[in-house]
Amino acid sequence: MTGYRRVLAHLREDVLGVLEPGDGLPPERELAIRFGVARMTVRRALDELATEGLIDRLVGVGTFVAYPKRNIHVQLTSYTEEMTRRGMIPTATVLDFGAVAASDHVARQLRLEPGDAVLRYRRLFYADGQPMSVDENFLVPQHVPGMAKASPPPSLYRYLSEEYGLVIDWGEDTIEATSATPSLARLLTIDARDPLLKIERRAYVGRVIVDFSVSYYRADRYRLSVPLQRPRRAQQHRPVLRGR
Template structure:
């Protein structure tokens, strides 16, 4: 039985070739014992090669379920654009299914985010988003009716931010995001065609015009299709500040 670095590299090269050129996203790989017999190596060597492919993001290893070819992940760049604007910018075809649209009573959590009282009316807009025909996220927006009079009685807009700008002159200027990992509820799993308790990326956003919260949203992204990209920048030195040069 071939062991050592040579065997590991051979197994890794063959598996990478299968994942990138033969198998399709979502296809399962054989169990470790079958791969070990196929390549004539120890299971430890196969496991090491699979760990490397998982680190590269080429496969997903689900404990107790199996190993699968990973779907390519779309980067989410945190910026104030609507889903339609973001997917169009990336050259993808965005579509959406409206799940719910109209006036509802604000929950305690929504009321706190919009600075309202629990039970106050809000406009809720819930959608299932697709990119190139694949379900990607479930988004729920909440707006204060006083800021968007008559919106709850109109047809659901195709692009929310553009609609707010064109119909009400509300141009979203800045926002605050809260990002966390969560798992899919049975209802979210059905919409996103995944299994219950599969990982999701949850983003809550308060979007502002000036100092007024105009929109509060909760988005659930498929973790197997998305990754988060956050640009970072060091703060500028205060004007007039000069570094102190010390002699050695």
């Protein structure tokens, strides 16, 4: 076995079987001494592990065991159902729940006038006790009369279905990369300006927009998985929606 292959095998064994996510690896110089190889050989092995998604290399900081990334599947399952399916324990903290004035952007998405009242529901989601995402939902009060006076529901889409007969059947997502603001960074226990995956969603019941949401996912914990299918002729294609 070549020096590179030997180093790669030992480091992969350490990352997968000895160390925990977030643990730091020794500097390249120490690893080179440990394995009796050149630093270039160690660097090549670390690059391979980084390509495989097993480690994160932060310039000027160090090399760390990567947290496993969870796929975001665009489908009709709630956050609780999705995390449970993956063998993780889902929890959430309510950050805000109540009526607010719609900003220009929120009003445009919900087809309202700026300043109109909307119901805002903001939560911090966890999986196995680790913060995963910050979600902010905006609803039109006329569609959910009395909801602002109720307790925040654990599952929003299930609540809309059971209490108001509003079954979200399709949606439109806008996905982009962004960086964490100081407030988001504090909630997600990351550094300000760390990368985030931002998803804006308009959720519909028929032709009516019921919910507009903005979600910020930790880029080091998530990757997006979008199934693609060639549309059939004379068949309307609608995206499938993951509930919240």
